[in-house]
Amino acid sequence: MTHDPLLRITDLAIDYPAGRRRWTPAVRGVSLHVEPGELVALVGESGSGKTTLVQGALGLLPPVARRRSGSIAYSGVEVTGWNDKRMARVRGNYVGFIPQDPNTSLNPTKRIGHQVIEAVRFNAPRPGTAADYRAAALESLRTAGLQDAERVFQQFPHELSGGMKQRALIAIALAGHPKIIVADEPTSALDVTVQKVILDHLAGLRERLGIGILLVTHDLGVALERADRILVMRAGEIVEHGPVRQILDQPTDDYTRRLLAASPAQHHGRLRDNTSATGLVALEARALSKSYKHVHALKTADLVVRKGTTHAIVGESGAGKSTLAGILAGFTTADSGTVHVGATELTALNRRELRTIRRDLQFVFQNPYTSLDPRFTVRRLVEEPLRAFGVPIEGRAAELLKAVALDESYLNRLPGQLSGGQRQRVAIARALALNPGILVLDEAVSALDVSVQAQILQLLVDLQAESGLSYVFVTHDLGVVRLIADDVTVMKDGAVVETGPVEEVFHAPQHDYTRRLLDAIPGRDLRSTR
Template identity: 75%
Template sequence: MTETAPDDSTAAADPLLRISDITIEYRTGRRRWTPAVRGVSLHVEPGEFVSLVGESGSGKTTLVQGALGLLPAAARIRAGTIAYSGVDVTGWNDRRLALVRGNYVGFIPQDPNTALNPVKKIGQQVIEAVRFNQPRSNKAAQYREAALSSLRTAGLTDPERVFQQYPHELSGGMKQRALIAIALAGQPKIIIADEPTSALDVTVQKVILDHLIRLQDDLGIGILLVTHDLGVALDRSDRLLVMRDGEVVEQGPVRQVLTQPANDYTRRLLDAAPARHHGRLEPATGVRTVAADAPVALRAHALTKTYQLRGRRPHRELRALDAADLLVRAGTTHAIVGESGAGKSTLASILVGFTTADHGTVQVGDRELTSLRHTQLRELRRDLQFVFQNPFTSLDPRFPVSRIIAEPLHAFRLLPGKQQRRARVVELLRSVALDESYLDRLPSQLSGGQRQRVAIARALALNPRILVLDEAVSALDVSVQAQILQLLVDLQAELGLSYVFVTHDLGVVRLIADDVTVMQDGVVVETGEVEQVFHAPQHAYTRQLLAAMPGTRLAADAR
């Protein structure tokens, strides 16, 4: 086996990356190894965009870690080979793989908040990558210029300013571009990107992916994108591989996979994608109708909220909400959309009384919420419940499911008999399509979708009329997301619930919402019925959000 790193001499004959029949195992006991990836093969050619798609636990990230030599100590490559431009690097130690990482393959991790060093300026971090991957003279000016060039190539329009900033001073999109700059510092032939846009707003996601495509076209870089978002993969890729339970179950050109999927699992993923559907989801019990004269369940008027930014001289204010209005009709779903910082979560928090507005009013039915005392507000929460974005952090990890769901019953001293409470908890579990076998499980023993079902069951314990859901499906895989959305639609039809649904995903809005409010920088820029806003948006920002929606190939195929 050669001791040298891959170079251009073999690039014409071999793919940039070829993984052949790779099997990766994790140690699960003293002598027991469990396969996480089984017999997977893939390749990436120069200038090609390949996407690896699969849900949580499918083995995508493990496969990428194996290709980069970044597997944890408890994992090993049991069989198969990894080759860059024909050079077999399987089994190379970390010192030898350093010849490959950076100056041949660039890596863009998922979360810039953990990948970037918070106490070092961006320029220092890019220079470190330049110095490691492109040894030069000791002249600091050369390293600085190379780092600035990498920042420019990554699409940062003011590289001199970004060079001097710390990560916390950058937006999510700018931090992700800084990671791209670090990945480009070694002038790689291939970039491996592991969920690089999953935490970004749809417009920022579009900008990042557009830039990766430009790098592919301008520099001939091969790209391997790891993602759970089928819409993104289909929009951007030349070829697609679908993973499930550690195996590739489908692969081929995008058009082939989209129009002629050979595997049932691929078909289920395609069917579950929001972009595949036009019009609202209907409840399992039949077609849903909403009366034109449905009463108002919740009304917010002229809500304003300003935060003082501490630790800055001179003192600055952040206007999180600026005279925001909202009207939710009984028995309907009203979506609030916008990018990070738009004020969506602040508005939701004020609606349920978690945060106090500086000005404005919130009215639930015929009661004005903002003037209520604490005891009155607590009683109102029986009608108004909140479902958080991340159920793993909102569910007490020490409590079994039975106690979690029963918490509101204890808090409001309802159903004092033990058997009565248990019967109510079982009833609530069944309402979210879970059975009694889950009663004694801890949150850590549940999947993401099951945890969210438990959170919804807990919110329903007091028979509320209104649920406020803050990004309640954004962290879920597409098939689990589809199940939760259908559950919400069914519960609404059965119980007459009203929903306030906070999201940045317009595809989800189209599936479940009757009305939508679009927010930008704390201001409501557009509101109306979903069909009206989607088909005839009045505001430029709304048109921008709609244009950035992933899944255009999926949507075209569904027509």
């Protein structure tokens, strides 16, 4: 007897309209299958078509999308082209879905319990009583790892943390007792330590319930660590597939090799040895504190940035990293404490003096999609600080673009015509315009794909080697820290828990929290076994 996989997608192709009667392919002839008890990871960067593929599998494609060819079958039952009404019986019942962002994926005006009960009710084999539904929903919440199910049942989404919301969504996905779960970037909106717990739990469910999991992720580290098989997707096609070991040891596709190389977990040390480090202090913060209403965002934090080096500030959301970065850059005023830039006390300056010191102290924002004025050309964006300070602008824009490895042809483009990586290069060029000594980079590579991220990091270390810049590098990603930083400060709940040279902190972490953070880096073990 032939045995059918839980999910089999055959030669699926999906197009999006690109104008009058023209179509852009988003997925081109993808085939995949998921067996019971198997965790298959689908890895790809933004725009690779992985989300479209998932939507196609669940029958949730936007109305404008068009399926050109291919078929989707669940346990041998062909569901291709089924309408919403018929698909509703498959969704929840046969296939569960865990969405990307737990913060927007729960109805904000309904209690969690109610939302889980709906999932139970829609998929109940026969009508039950309200008490049955309630018991099943509570059971589902417990299976999802929420010990305090009774309390969560009564709560609204905004009363839960990101991790708990994601567990509630797992409970919703499990409520219909599906055979397979499709998880679309289920942890990318979560902190690393929470990500680890959620992924551990999913892996456990697979073993306990024998369900299949299709895990979609941009993080090769996560895939390598968790999956049985990996599919690498690029530009709508599967470019490589195979068991984890095979992908790791003998990648056949060029793109896979590049992804592997770009993954921070694959690197042992800094991208380039630091030759510009000096013993001088570029920036020094002493006992900085800041509260917002009743929240102590920052509790007497100290920080010393040596001239010509990179000092990374790491921590999870709410650790106070961004508050600290804002104070260092003079955007936010501290309640108490001091910041010295060279010999000048930043915290004692008035507005005009602060403006002068901005020439030496520049900031790069997290999201290059929002930090560039969409109506300014690249030239105008880069020249803006020069104009503001009345500095001669002749030829500077082209020079600056060259410094960030973009050629002059970009000068007259608008941000909308650039990719994410190119935008962040422009943002860095703008920050460099006034020849500052210090750059404060707030999660400057977090919004970028790994391969782009690797390029930007390389650019940053090269710039540092050339002009002796000092960086304050704020990030939630410890993997990145090793590639770029000389010193690292670990923060938690507004306080500094550990600080020191990267090698020391990574190899002999003193604080328990640092150890937990390091353990949670995906793909960490694989490197050592390679």
